[in-house]
Amino acid sequence: MSLRTHEEADTGVQAVGAAAREASTGVQASHDEVTSSELLTVHSARALAGRNVVFAGHGLPTLAVSLAQHTVAPDVEIVYESGVTGARPPAMPRSISDSILVPGAASVMPMTHLFNYVLQGQRIDVGFLGAAQVDKYGNLNSTLIGDDWEHPDSRLPGSGGAIEAMAGAAEIFLVMRRHTPRTFVENLDFVTSPGPRKAAEAEVGSMPAGAGVTHVITDLGIMTRSARDEELTLTAVHPGIDPSEVVRQTGWNLLVSPDLETTQPPSAAELSLLREQLDPTRIYLR
Amino acid sequence: MDKTLSLPRAISTYLSDGDTVALEGFGHIVPVAAAHEIIRQGFTDLILARMSCDVIVDQLLGANCLRGLISSFVANSSAGSLHELRRRVEKSDPEPLWFDEYSHGGMVARYQAGASKLPFQPIASYRGSDLAAKNPRITSVPDPYGGPDIYVVPALNPDLTIIHAQRADKHGNVQAWGMLGVQTEAAFAGRRLIVTVEEIVDEDIVRSDPNRTIVPAHVVDAVVAVPRGSHPHSVQGYYDRDDDFSRQWSALARDPEAVQKWLETNVRGTSDHDEFLASLGSDHFETSTIHDAYSTPVNYGGRA
Numbered sequence: 001m002s003l004r005t006h007e008e009a010d011t012g013v014q015a016v017g018a019a020a021r022e023a024s025t026g027v028q029a030s031h032d033e034v035t036s037s038e039l040l041t042v043h044s045a046r047a048l049a050g051r052n053v054v055f056a057g058h059g060l061p062t063l064a065v066s067l068a069q070h071t072v073a074p075d076v077e078i079v080y081e082s083g084v085t086g087a088r089p090p091a092m093p094r095s096i097s098d099s100i101l102v103p104g105a106a107s108v109m110p111m112t113h114l115f116n117y118v119l120q121g122q123r124i125d126v127g128f129l130g131a132a133q134v135d136k137y138g139n140l141n142s143t144l145i146g147d148d149w150e151h152p153d154s155r156l157p158g159s160g161g162a163i164e165a166m167a168g169a170a171e172i173f174l175v176m177r178r179h180t181p182r183t184f185v186e187n188l189d190f191v192t193s194p195g196p197r198k199a200a201e202a203e204v205g206s207m208p209a210g211a212g213v214t215h216v217i218t219d220l221g222i223m224t225r226s227a228r229d230e231e232l233t234l235t236a237v238h239p240g241i242d243p244s245e246v247v248r249q250t251g252w253n254l255l256v257s258p259d260l261e262t263t264q265p266p267s268a269a270e271l272s273l274l275r276e277q278l279d280p281t282r283i284y285l286r
Numbered sequence: 287m288d289k290t291l292s293l294p295r296a297i298s299t300y301l302s303d304g305d306t307v308a309l310e311g312f313g314h315i316v317p318v319a320a321a322h323e324i325i326r327q328g329f330t331d332l333i334l335a336r337m338s339c340d341v342i343v344d345q346l347l348g349a350n351c352l353r354g355l356i357s358s359f360v361a362n363s364s365a366g367s368l369h370e371l372r373r374r375v376e377k378s379d380p381e382p383l384w385f386d387e388y389s390h391g392g393m394v395a396r397y398q399a400g401a402s403k404l405p406f407q408p409i410a411s412y413r414g415s416d417l418a419a420k421n422p423r424i425t426s427v428p429d430p431y432g433g434p435d436i437y438v439v440p441a442l443n444p445d446l447t448i449i450h451a452q453r454a455d456k457h458g459n460v461q462a463w464g465m466l467g468v469q470t471e472a473a474f475a476g477r478r479l480i481v482t483v484e485e486i487v488d489e490d491i492v493r494s495d496p497n498r499t500i501v502p503a504h505v506v507d508a509v510v511a512v513p514r515g516s517h518p519h520s521v522q523g524y525y526d527r528d529d530d531f532s533r534q535w536s537a538l539a540r541d542p543e544a545v546q547k548w549l550e551t552n553v554r555g556t557s558d559h560d561e562f563l564a565s566l567g568s569d570h571f572e573t574s575t576i577h578d579a580y581s582t583p584v585n586y587g588g589r590a
Contacts, residue, residue, distance in 0.1 A: 082467075083465055083467075094364065095313060095364040096364075097312055098313075099464055099521075099522045099526065102464045108463075108464060108466065109466075110469075110471075111312065111337075111467055111471075112398060112468065115395075120391065120409070120411070139414075143417070151376065152375065153376065155360065157359050157360055158357070159415075159417065163412065163415055164391035164411045167412075168410070191416040192415060192416065193415065194413065194414030194415050201414060204434065204437070205435065205436060206413060206433075206434065207434075209410075
């Protein structure tokens with residue numbers, strides 16, 4: 001397998017996947033074993049350095065923002081889709097509409113304010129999204145699997161606020177728990193949330209305010225892109241992951257950066273914050 | 287004017303077969319008891335408007351109350367799938383469902399236009415989305431001020447809107463706090479409006495904190511006291527969410543026969559919401575107690 005734009009890489013299949021990753025990160029962090037959730041959370045948190053206002057859902061993004069508040073971005077705040085900002089919940093919220101977010105929060109906005117003034121009003125630095133499928137330009141599908149909107153093979157939840165987050169946030173971080181050719185696809189079954197390149201192909205409507213997806217954080221590594229017409233490029237792999245494995249697990253011919261890095265494993269400090277302070281009952285750190 | 291009614295009376299007075307009915311509440315203050323009463327009274331051919339779906343959508347579908355759905359999120363909140371809904375959409379089982387799909391921003395804009403009695407609302411998203419390509423009601427108009435054509439969504443004016451809230455006075459001045467969702471816009475957009483509340487309070491309580499009123503009485507047709515009317519969703523300051531219930535629904539609804547049995551026993555087999563709650567077991571709510579967190583009173587004082 002050849003890696004695009006990458007000089008002859010070592011394509012000999014090393015020990016890849018979870019076993020190698022856990023061995024490596026586990027040793028580095030001097031904790032028994034780093035879970036995939038911990039890995040994704042730590043790298044999502046690190047990517048928030050320099051950002052202030054984050055639109056995020058519950059679960060891993062919430063945890064990532066909490067970790068960032070304690071590490072790289074002390075002033076970062078989450079705006080929840082339910083309208084809550086500056087939440088200080090005594091325990092991890094079970095969803096974006098968990099009423100545990102409200103006592104002690106800085107504000108609770110009605111949805112008209114959230115969607116009109118905050119998202120459409122371009123007040124968000126980073127929106128965290130997930131998706132069932134992503135393509136090379138960071139367009140996202142969260143609507144269906146199949147080829148017919150009226151009769152899908154599998155009906156997924158739909159946009160929610162994802163279309164507006166993509167259109168209004170300065171950039172989008174995408175967290176994908178499993179990096180596979182079924183999730184990283186050449187052609188989306190449905191374009192729910194178009195990035196700016198896809199939007200530019202359309203003839204009408206307002207152009208997205210931001211850059212679309214700039215970071216994709218997966219269980220195998222990190223992909224980034226910065227310009228409208230730029231494809232996602234593999235810029236880092238997790239320890240023990242061979243870039244050829246990431247290419248193999250991607251449904252298009254994935255660009256690999258000539259300056260490919262290996263991610264720094266979660267530190268003992270990061271893991272201790274996550275495990276002992278932020279999510280001690282492991283609601284999300286399974 | 288006293289607008290208090292019983293729930294059966296409010297529903298039978300203000301709802302008709304074939305209506306478009308909005309049931310709103312974003313994972314909080316959701317008019318669940320009202321949805322169950324719609325099932326008990328056997329309404330059919332309704333079109334349900336509900337931004338973010340949950341168990342009541344599956345239940346109304348299972349009870350064959352709906353011919354259509356207007357929505358922007360069709361999972362069971364964060365608790366899993368809605369299998370009645372998926373059977374209808376994926377397999378037309380037992381029959382096709384008319385589905386008018388938007389994003390949350392699109393739904394908010396539709397209610398805003400409806401509340402404002404405007405024909406449509408411009409929106410900055412949708413460019414390049416297949417949703418705009420598939421849904422003919424998401425369309426574009428020229429910008430008369432020289433910008434590019436802009437997407438618009440049509441006004442949504444439900445025949446009946448039903449929202450839930452913490453409290454109201456008997457006139458229908460509705461007070462809510464915590465996550466407010468799209469309650470106010472849906473209320474003003476409705477041609478008729480029923481508000482279910484945890485409690486009817488004295489007018490003086492409402493007037494002691496007028497900024498807390500999200501819908502004034504002149505918009506309301508009926509106000510109904512239904513304690514725990516939002517279960518399994520939370521009501522800030524009253525009770526917590528019942529996540530087990532929502533998760534168990536997603537498991538149960540994989541089996542269409544189990545849905546029918548559940549509706550027969552728990553909804554049609556109960557005379558009202560109190561009986562429904564009792565059917566869950568006398569100790570069911572012991573785990574959903576909450577702690578108190580009062581706000582500091584504000585001073586509304588002005589010129590004497």
